[in-house]
Amino acid sequence: MGRWEPNARGRLEQAALELYGERGFERTTVVEIARRAGVTERTYFRHYADKREVLFAGSDLLRDLMEQAVARAPASAPPIEATTAALEAAASVIPDHAQARRRQAIIEANAELRERELIKLATLAEALTGALRGRGVPEPAASLAAETGIAVFKVAFERWIGDTGEADLPHYIRESLDALRTVTAEPARR
Amino acid sequence: MGRWEPNARGRLEQAALELYGERGFERTTVVEIARRAGVTERTYFRHYADKREVLFAGSDLLRDLMEQAVARAPASAPPIEATTAALEAAASVIPDHAQARRRQAIIEANAELRERELIKLATLAEALTGALRGRGVPEPAASLAAETGIAVFKVAFERWIGDTGEADLPHYIRESLDALRTVTAEPARR
Numbered sequence: 001m002g003r004w005e006p007n008a009r010g011r012l013e014q015a016a017l018e019l020y021g022e023r024g025f026e027r028t029t030v031v032e033i034a035r036r037a038g039v040t041e042r043t044y045f046r047h048y049a050d051k052r053e054v055l056f057a058g059s060d061l062l063r064d065l066m067e068q069a070v071a072r073a074p075a076s077a078p079p080i081e082a083t084t085a086a087l088e089a090a091a092s093v094i095p096d097h098a099q100a101r102r103r104q105a106i107i108e109a110n111a112e113l114r115e116r117e118l119i120k121l122a123t124l125a126e127a128l129t130g131a132l133r134g135r136g137v138p139e140p141a142a143s144l145a146a147e148t149g150i151a152v153f154k155v156a157f158e159r160w161i162g163d164t165g166e167a168d169l170p171h172y173i174r175e176s177l178d179a180l181r182t183v184t185a186e187p188a189r190r
Numbered sequence: 191m192g193r194w195e196p197n198a199r200g201r202l203e204q205a206a207l208e209l210y211g212e213r214g215f216e217r218t219t220v221v222e223i224a225r226r227a228g229v230t231e232r233t234y235f236r237h238y239a240d241k242r243e244v245l246f247a248g249s250d251l252l253r254d255l256m257e258q259a260v261a262r263a264p265a266s267a268p269p270i271e272a273t274t275a276a277l278e279a280a281a282s283v284i285p286d287h288a289q290a291r292r293r294q295a296i297i298e299a300n301a302e303l304r305e306r307e308l309i310k311l312a313t314l315a316e317a318l319t320g321a322l323r324g325r326g327v328p329e330p331a332a333s334l335a336a337e338t339g340i341a342v343f344k345v346a347f348e349r350w351i352g353d354t355g356e357a358d359l360p361h362y363i364r365e366s367l368d369a370l371r372t373v374t375a376e377p378a379r380r
Binding site: 078079080115118119122139140141143144145147148150151152155156158159175176179180181182183184 | 268269270305308309312329330331333334335337338340341342344345346348349365366369370371372373374375
């Protein structure tokens with residue numbers, strides 16, 4: 001990171017979110033994002049590989065926080081408890097409601113970005129599976145806790161985004177976990 | 191479909207699976223697939239938009255079968271039961287163990303194909319959500335039953351593929367549903 005460009009990443013993310021929202025993802029160029037952020041195009045590419053990546057800058061942090069939360073959960077905690085701790089850790093770094101909503105609208109409007117978001121979620125599920133296995137959780141419990149944990153996160157996030165923003169994301173995570181428990185407690189056909 | 195090319199789709203799928211397995215996805219051309227299937231390149235493109243699509247030919251059928259199974263479930267069936275019926279319907283058309291395993295190996299080896307597979311699963315989850323809502327299942331139960339249903343299917347499929355093939359896919363679906371029930375029954379941290 002250049003020493004004359006403090007917080008270049010943060011400014012690039014903000015500029016990209018603004019421009020993608022104003023003009024659409026397709027009609028915005030990296031040059032325009034860099035200009036609005038007050039940095040050079042070269043600086044942009046030092047931080048992000050392409051136009052998509054600036055919208056997924058937080059993915060690595062999310063993964064790290066989720067893995068750490070699973071590792072830190074008490075040894076006695078069952079898989080769903082460790083998974084819940086991971087979801088709460090992830091929720092703690094999601095930007096505010098208005099910003100998350102803007103980002104989601106940009107992603108929903110573009111097939112390429114929707115694919116990238118799916119890859120992000122799949123990567124988080126894999127990391128969560130690995131972290132649960134690392135605690136000694138056997139299969140298929142580790143994969144199921146991780147995959148359903150990410151499903152809960154996705155549903156909770158969409159409900160949060162679609163709502164007024166009065167309740168916070170952890171509220172919707174708890175609501176979705178409760179609903180999942182009710183759904184799976186019902187008898188399945190045999 | 192040309193009247194002089196009976197079962198062109200089936201032969202193209204078989205030829206693609208063979209060639210992708212022998213040479214890899216990247217090094218196989220549509221011309222080679224068409225030649226092995228005994229049809230023209232033009233016929234290939236009448237059936238599939240590109241090199242990827244021939245591997246995902248069954249996606250629409252899977253979606254239709256899952257939607258129909260949900261619609262056919264008794265009105266009294268809880269969401270998880272309707273979802274289970276959808277997963278069993280999907281399992282009933284999955285090709286045999288050896289072929290499913292070959293297809294999966296091809297997909298795992300290529301990032302573009304892994305993305306396409308994720309999109310397929312997301313599309314199935316959306317269709318399942320819609321079918322459950324159509325039964326009057328409220329949110330977030332509809333989304334959660336659908337998303338966790340697809341998660342169960344994914345985990346079960348991977349376990350089936352990774353195993354010897356003695357037990358069938360529905361066996362792994364039941365095993366995963368049971369494991370999910372155990373996982374979610376455990377208390378979550380509050």
